[in-house]
Amino acid sequence: MISLTLDVTLRQQAFTLEVRETASVEVLGLYGPSGSGKTSLLEAIAGLRTPDEGEIRINDRVLFSSQGGVNLAPRERHIGYVPQDALLFPHLDVEQNIRYGERGDTPPDLFPSLTQILELDPLLSRRVRHLSGGEKQRVAVARALITRPTVLLLDEPLAGVDRARRELILPYVLRIRRDLHVPLVYVTHDAAELTAIADRVLRLDAGRVLAAGAPSDTLTIAE
């Protein structure tokens, strides 16, 4: 469980992203159509985009505050980020990708437990260009989790996976929550995914929060 404070104003070309949300969650879902600001919000949390105004706090740790003049670098935020296209390092194999975020104090059993939970052991020596969409996502998740982040941001993890295989991937996401106890911020435009995993949903459209609350309340309302 983490407590998240997102007070973000981020001016973009098409619209201004405005989010004010405080929640204690295990899985926060961000739901909305393409271009509604979901990815921009994730990037602001990860530190890859600087909001124009506001404050981002996780468990009372201030990551960004326009008033307080705080803007932690991405490497200081302890946030795992898995972008939609996974962005595995193309010059490294699967194991090297996963181990990229290892540090001196990384527990030695973390790597084997991640590769076991995400079923990556048979893939470790592969070049990343030979992986399927779902495999890439799992590798990217392991790579992010090896840093022991306080929260894992998943940007449409099932988008690059064909419908038939999606049911095979979702259990892995549930295992992150159940076995590794890592809180998630989960972006999707598929309501069914969020019903399965989120305990709170922010519904975004054109940069504004249309609704916030339990999946059953937020996902069923009309557009």
Added chain:
Amino acid sequence: MNADTWAIARFTVLMAVVATALVLPPAVAAGWLLARRTFPGKTLVETLVSLPLVLPPVATGLLLLWLFGRRSPIGQALDAAGIEVVFTWKAVVIAMMVTSFPLVARSVRAGIEQVDRRFEDIASTLGAGPLRVFRTITLPLAARGIIAGAILGFSRALGEFGATIMVAGAIPGRTQTLAVGIYTFVETGREDAAWGLLAVSALLAFGAIYVSNRLVDQAGRA
């Protein structure tokens, strides 16, 4: 081909290798700066980086001659330290470096610009500082551009003439390179020797450009 031809060819290749090795670090730094950073005066820096490309090499050579001569502060400092540059092999290397720098820097810049910045972003979320991101992500992903740049710079160095003859002269056995040798052999009526150097030059240039093109083709397919 006689022993002279081979000695000149060996000397030129050696000087070009040293010049390329020395020009790479500053050229990579300049290429990275121009590809990844915006700062006041960037256009001015871009122009300065490209200047030796358009300035007549002889003019560049004249500038270097002044810079390392006894009338400039740098030349005086070197003189005081007992380091002689003008009309030595060091001048050959410097002339090669200055004239090949723009080619290397431009190629490095293009190589780095082709690297998706988001790979660097992801590396930073994984805890990597700027130096580690550069060393482990940017540099290997831009490797083809950097290698192509090095080969291009090496080829340019092999053929360097104008700046070299100004600042290093054409001292047989000391500063005579392939290009300078061809010129002096023709001037002194030794055309057969000039033709020998021409053949070696053509072979080296062909090899370097061929390897460079192969690399660019592979990068295009990757």
